[in-house]
Amino acid sequence: MSIMIRSLLAPALWSLAMHLPFPAAATQILGADLQKLTVFSATDTTTGASTIIFGSGMAGGIATFGSGSSVWGDFSAVGATSLGGSSSVLNGHLTSAGAISIDAGTIVAGAIVTGAAATIGAGSTVGGHVHAAAAATVGAEARVAGDVLAGAAATIGADASVAGAVGAVAAITLGAGSSVGSQHTLDTAPVDGVVLAARLSDAASANQVQVAAAQSAFALMTTTTFLASAMAGDTLLPAGVYSADSLSIAASATLTLDGFYDPNRYWVFNIGNDFTTGALSRIVLLGGASGNSIIWNIGGFASLGADSQLRGTVLARSYVSVGANAGVTGVGGTCGGVFSALSYVTLGAGTTMGDSACRGIDDNFERGDDGVAVHFIESVAPLPEPSTWMMSIAGFSLLGVSLRRGRRSLSRPTCPRP
Numbered sequence: 001m002s003i004m005i006r007s008l009l010a011p012a013l014w015s016l017a018m019h020l021p022f023p024a025a026a027t028q029i030l031g032a033d034l035q036k037l038t039v040f041s042a043t044d045t046t047t048g049a050s051t052i053i054f055g056s057g058m059a060g061g062i063a064t065f066g067s068g069s070s071v072w073g074d075f076s077a078v079g080a081t082s083l084g085g086s087s088s089v090l091n092g093h094l095t096s097a098g099a100i101s102i103d104a105g106t107i108v109a110g111a112i113v114t115g116a117a118a119t120i121g122a123g124s125t126v127g128g129h130v131h132a133a134a135a136a137t138v139g140a141e142a143r144v145a146g147d148v149l150a151g152a153a154a155t156i157g158a159d160a161s162v163a164g165a166v167g168a169v170a171a172i173t174l175g176a177g178s179s180v181g182s183q184h185t186l187d188t189a190p191v192d193g194v195v196l197a198a199r200l201s202d203a204a205s206a207n208q209v210q211v212a213a214a215q216s217a218f219a220l221m222t223t224t225t226f227l228a229s230a231m232a233g234d235t236l237l238p239a240g241v242y243s244a245d246s247l248s249i250a251a252s253a254t255l256t257l258d259g260f261y262d263p264n265r266y267w268v269f270n271i272g273n274d275f276t277t278g279a280l281s282r283i284v285l286l287g288g289a290s291g292n293s294i295i296w297n298i299g300g301f302a303s304l305g306a307d308s309q310l311r312g313t314v315l316a317r318s319y320v321s322v323g324a325n326a327g328v329t330g331v332g333g334t335c336g337g338v339f340s341a342l343s344y345v346t347l348g349a350g351t352t353m354g355d356s357a358c359r360g361i362d363d364n365f366e367r368g369d370d371g372v373a374v375h376f377i378e379s380v381a382p383l384p385e386p387s388t389w390m391m392s393i394a395g396f397s398l399l400g401v402s403l404r405r406g407r408r409s410l411s412r413p414t415c416p417r418p
Helices: 002-018 193-219 386-411
Strands: 037-041 045-047 056-059 063-065 075-077 081-083 094-096 100-102 112-114 118-120 130-132 136-138 148-150 154-156 161-168 172-174 179-185 235-238 240-244 247-249 254-262 267-271 275-277 282-288 294-298 302-304 309-311 313-316 320-322 327-329 338-340 345-347 365-367 373-375
Touching (some): 037 193, 037 345, 045 056, 056 193, 075 193, 081 094, 100 112, 112 118, 118 130, 130 136, 136 148, 148 154, 161 172, 193 313, 193 365, 193 373, 320 338
Parallel strands (some): 037 056, 063 081, 100 118, 112 130, 118 136, 130 148, 136 154, 148 161, 154 172, 161 179, 240 267, 247 275, 254 282, 267 294, 275 302, 282 309, 302 320, 313 338, 320 345
Antiparallel strands (some): 365 373
């Protein structure tokens, strides 16, 4: 009986043991700075009208946002930054080593800091201060909740208001009907443009190195399946590490990633050259996976078609181009995101990066001592398969029967021999 019980219990206990958390590797693949971002470009970032970025972003070059765009976090750029009007919104801080220009009717919830000049369009709102190494201009009927400090002249337009102080190294000009908290002359610029440019440039360079190192670590993972270069129709793939020289997904095709209701499943796609998805194509997740568990590791460029939908994080050596009305979302509340190690990111009109209330990319991979990416296991174990539950129930039932029989044999009275 004991041999039978052990044989029935073994599969269930083995299944449970396989889902226990194991110690993670020592080094995270993507550092804390990159984990906060949804968009990173080594050079320029450009968005079309009505683009939405849930999370923060950084451009190693110039950043240009179309009219009606929204960024639900901070944004920084080594080059100049232009934020389109028509109700564009940036819900965090805007920092740029180059000039910052905000069109009319724009809202910036946080502070604006630039190593050059700052121009705030008419009717715009800034929830923090405006600090510029050069001139600062606030348009007519604009509102600034903090100070406006300029390394050159400061100009406040008609009927504009500045709740804090207006300070400038050069002249201060107040338009008719404008109001300011106070005004004074500055001895030095509030921002050292050279220092700010160096700081942002160093941060962008560090991010480039991290993206490149992450790509190398993912590329070293052992391939479980090799893919053909084209997916012509609907396809279903279980979790694994996939490799392809290049990969294209046809227009209107659906690639389904099946996690079998296990939150510890993951997919890594190591694509040597270019990755393209056709218009109206979809990459969807079925039954499980959590955190940043879908990685598109691309040795060339990534081009996502108009009205397409992609799940996961895109790491591209070259540029990333996202078509109009397309979307990139993460897994389990993460933002996903697109990252270019050496080139630009372009988001078409109406595109969406992440979704409401998402949190960074939430890196679920670490680098082992051998430099290979390792997926660390979530502490919450997945629900065992029905067959495993049945084996467990049967095993424990037999164990109970055995124990009850043992107690009966011990308690049964023994008749004395005549």
